[in-house]
Amino acid sequence: MTEWLSDLKSGYCSRTWYLNEEFCCWEAEPGMCVDWHKWSNFAPFSFLFYTYFAVCSHPVGCLYSKVLFAFTSAFLVKSWAPYAAGSGISEIKCILAGFIMKGFLGARTLLLKSVGLPLAIASGLSVGKEGPSVHVAVCAGHVVSRYFRKFETNAGEMREIYSASCAAGVAVAFGSPIGGVLFSLEEMSPNFPQSTMWKSFFCALIATAVLSAINPFRTGQLVLFQVHYDRTWHSFEVIFFIIIGIFGGLYGAFVIKWNLRAQAFRKRYLSQYAIWEVVFLALLTAVVGYFNVFVRVDMTEALGSLFRECNGMKDFNGICNPSESWWVAISLFLAAIIRTFFIVISYGSKVPAGIFVPSMAVGATFGRFVGTLVDMMQRSYPQSSLFSACVSDISCITPGTYAFLGAAAALSGIMHITVSVVVIMFELTGALTYTLPCMIVLGVTKATYAYFEKGGIADRMIWFNGFPFLDNKEEHTFGIPVSHVMVRDVTYIPASGLKLKDVESLISQSTYRGFPIVSDRESRYLAGYIGKREIKFVIDRAKRSRPIDPNALCYFSLSDEPTLYDPSIEHFQIGTSSSSSLDFAKFIDPTPLTVHPRLPLETVMDFFKKLGPRVILVEEKGHLCGLVTVKDVLKYEFKVENAENPRDNTVVGEMERKLWDRTITFAKYMKAGWEGRRTTPDDRDSLELDEQIPLTL
């Protein structure tokens, strides 16, 4: 679709309207294609199309169509599906960790992201399709599976579907099924048991098989950029690989830092002008790209060309011409800088936009630059001891492999993943002989970014947006017990003594999703936990079956009979309930997760991450003394982090504090969504984060 849109700038296929120029002229001689009608040949329309769709024989002419595509994409997103903006990776990470964002995976997001994405890419912005593909895949998984009761009612099963969808999304975006599974494992999913791995594997397999059957690139294979390197690498090249690795780490650290600042600026000053900002970016990208061929060309095409070896291949803008080496090297270097700048200002704008392929393009450009320099050095000083491993008269350096390694380094640097990058790069190119150099480069990249930053761009976006998310990759050491963080003023329910009207006012006034049950108000022996939903269910059911006195007594105590363990809801009887009493025993969780107030906070975080409870009760000698949720932990963590890095409290820090407050405020708004009311958020800032129920439904 992107290619068709790009070619639509110049004409259309009269034989089959949906083909792009290449496929329309598939069997024709070059220059002899009769099926492709150029707009410029239509006398009556020529003026019109020259103005609007703009004949791309002159690059500036493309501006019109690019701007039009950018406008359309941003307008669609802004008007109907604000959640479709951006890549969606950060939000899906949060959803996979158990949070609820209503509508984020809905049919409308799916539809408009599918339409807006090709438009955004055809507009020439420095954005990729891989991140949004993951979002689209997860939307599809959600939309389809919610028709099945099994998944609708089981959040755990649903999250397995999401993990598998992530794998499928990456699998089709890169043509890399195993890479997709590993990406889902390494980056997206906080838990990845064997069963999820198998489901992801199967989902990626089917997705790739369908892609292969459709055969969209008409190459008959999944490998997007088939590369076959005749030469292998020499050990002296390792020093240059290390340079590329360091570049990858620096690139990641730089882009993450400045992109967050750009986003803070955007949130503060540009949120009213989202569409015009996108239009301006498209215009700027096109104009600047006019002066540098490596920025001008389509990123995917550029990647393929940069990876290639220079043996008899069609030349690509002179990169294989030794006499132009200096000029090419300078162009490549400038292209890497310019592209980085565009990524910083474009990622996060209000169109569907990923950062994978742009980063790979920067890495490949820089890598090719290094490769070209090394090649020039070797040609100039073939006798140098450094190049003693080279056989004279045979070209020794393969700049294409440097581009390949550069792409891997930049991708790893921005996302902070390693194993999946190696696999994706191999499935993308088939260059398996370069396993070892690739691993060396990624090792250096990892060491470099570990020195600078705290997480990949997705994690930093989560942090920036104030989403409640416990990062699995980070180690937390606070050295305090959980009692410092817990909520002490807990709203609890005594096992007996409450009247129906008390319970009703409690559940209508309180914003909590559930309540601990204690034996009595004095001793506060913990007796269990009950959800608000369950309380409502029992009351509604009782009211429907018989008239009930508002002063009826409510019992929340468990008897010790073994029938308690009987899970058969068929024989459900509301115990000894009558018009003057109500028994909630069947719906009490008798064994909520409890911890001692002195338990270190780190261990409690481990509980949240690994066991996924919605709430942990704090109990000492059987007495309830508090409760703790992920939010409480995160609030504390946030406080500590801000206290530690006061110098970060400039633009970003300030923005974040505001955003955090806003997230808390939005909890109320989100509640409305939870209660079933239809909500139409008019801006994605109003993400309906669930305040009370972290990690599991």
Next chain:
Amino acid sequence: MTEWLSDLKSGYCSRTWYLNEEFCCWEAEPGMCVDWHKWSNFAPFSFLFYTYFAVCSHPVGCLYSKVLFAFTSAFLVKSWAPYAAGSGISEIKCILAGFIMKGFLGARTLLLKSVGLPLAIASGLSVGKEGPSVHVAVCAGHVVSRYFRKFETNAGEMREIYSASCAAGVAVAFGSPIGGVLFSLEEMSPNFPQSTMWKSFFCALIATAVLSAINPFRTGQLVLFQVHYDRTWHSFEVIFFIIIGIFGGLYGAFVIKWNLRAQAFRKRYLSQYAIWEVVFLALLTAVVGYFNVFVRVDMTEALGSLFRECNGMKDFNGICNPSESWWVAISLFLAAIIRTFFIVISYGSKVPAGIFVPSMAVGATFGRFVGTLVDMMQRSYPQSSLFSACVSDISCITPGTYAFLGAAAALSGIMHITVSVVVIMFELTGALTYTLPCMIVLGVTKATYAYFEKGGIADRMIWFNGFPFLDNKEEHTFGIPVSHVMVRDVTYIPASGLKLKDVESLISQSTYRGFPIVSDRESRYLAGYIGKREIKFVIDRAKRSRPIDPNALCYFSLSDEPTLYDPSIEHFQIGTSSSSSLDFAKFIDPTPLTVHPRLPLETVMDFFKKLGPRVILVEEKGHLCGLVTVKDVLKYEFKVENAENPRDNTVVGEMERKLWDRTITFAKYMKAGWEGRRTTPDDRDSLELDEQIPLTL
């Protein structure tokens, strides 16, 4: 080393003694190698060597040397390192899950497994080097890292080392670094956080880089069986791929079932004759192999040849000669059956022996058989509608790819892993265009084995040997609370009132590794947990510093002062201890993991698997009412499983009950080992499983 040993049967290299025939004659013309001295040319020695090392110009002659190698390997293992027998995968899985097997990873095992493994392989037995390589790598990791205090004292760090070593072991065995990481993730490690993944990645990288620098195969690359398939696959071939996939699953189910029975037979009747059994197996394998060329040749060599396409390659026993197709097909089919039989009886014998490569050899042989049949069909009926996708006059079917897929299917079928098999196969051959067929085949294999068996051969071996291990892959549903399983009769320590002599007699008599602390004997309020080691440490320290009265009072209570959280051991002072009292406060864990007695057993198992505690205390309203360890859970699980499958209580079932009892009995023996006494187990049946302390040290 294996190749050198094999060639030693026929002669030696006069130039450099450690080279095999191929490398010795590397630069010589075929047949003109002067450096390689054949034993048969030595007049004085000729009779001797003809008899013992046996000139391999006649295959039967090899028998002598093969038997000698088998005997040496078995003798070394039996005499000095019983733990070096077998593959070690199952045991390492248990160790990674937190169990202790003293000596299993020691220097002696490392040394003798390294020596015994090439001997076992050179003896021609149907055993592979990949599983043992993992064991050797983990031994190396253990031996090196125990010199560092950081690892010696931290079991968690140590297990990360083991996981990384597993990755390195597979990485060098297959020349597959990423495959190694994934194998460690998918098969070996119960937990695989990001940090472990990164460490495994780095370890595999270094291992592979060193391998690459040594360049043992003189091919300059890591890919063992470089294959380049010119042709791609056709969609009609999918039906044959499915047949191969089903074969893989059936093969796995068959071998696992009958190999366990063979092992039960071995344990019962052959344990006294381990060395002679190995000698007999080597003899049998060599004699039977004489009649089938695909069994006779070295398995690694066979794999490489079977994977190859038939275009201009050196022919391998006629597999590329169309006129011999029928004969080749029959030979291949028989070879697959014979090899399977040998795997069933050889795996588990008392030499270092893996099952990866033998399984792959069976799969490749069967795959090539299917491929040859399909090729014959296509040649005979080229006009059939099934083969309409084939272009006439160009050979259409590539039997080598069927062999490749068959190897993947068999490996997956026996180990029950999928993703790592795909990656290993690609890193092994470089055949990336076959990603999709490979995934289809493994999908079918997975579906097939899921129908039959409960786990891969490593898991079944764990089950068979009665090792205490909670399988992450299986779902447990018991529907009972933890109180049914817990130990009620707990040996606890009251916070005060015990005299020193009481404590000393308690720790000398009890076999437990630690004790819950309660406020007093009546109320039994849980106050903490203390390890036996810590108690000993405090007592020894006190005794060394001053004379102490055996009637001195011991205090196990925590004061509520905040200094408790002070982790600085520098300022350690044994509280208010004097000659008449002893304070253990500093060494008490104030917050042991506790659960409610009504908590479902499944949830408790989840705690063990995900949080890895050594023991979970059961507490109700603050009162201690029991404790539970992994062993308690496993005992119950075992009971349930036996009750559910009474028909399994034949040979294997009976053996297992005995083994289980024996494991329990050996707990005492193992205790001796733990206490620091030197133990030399004379049979690997006496694995020193730790009874009391599962999951963490």
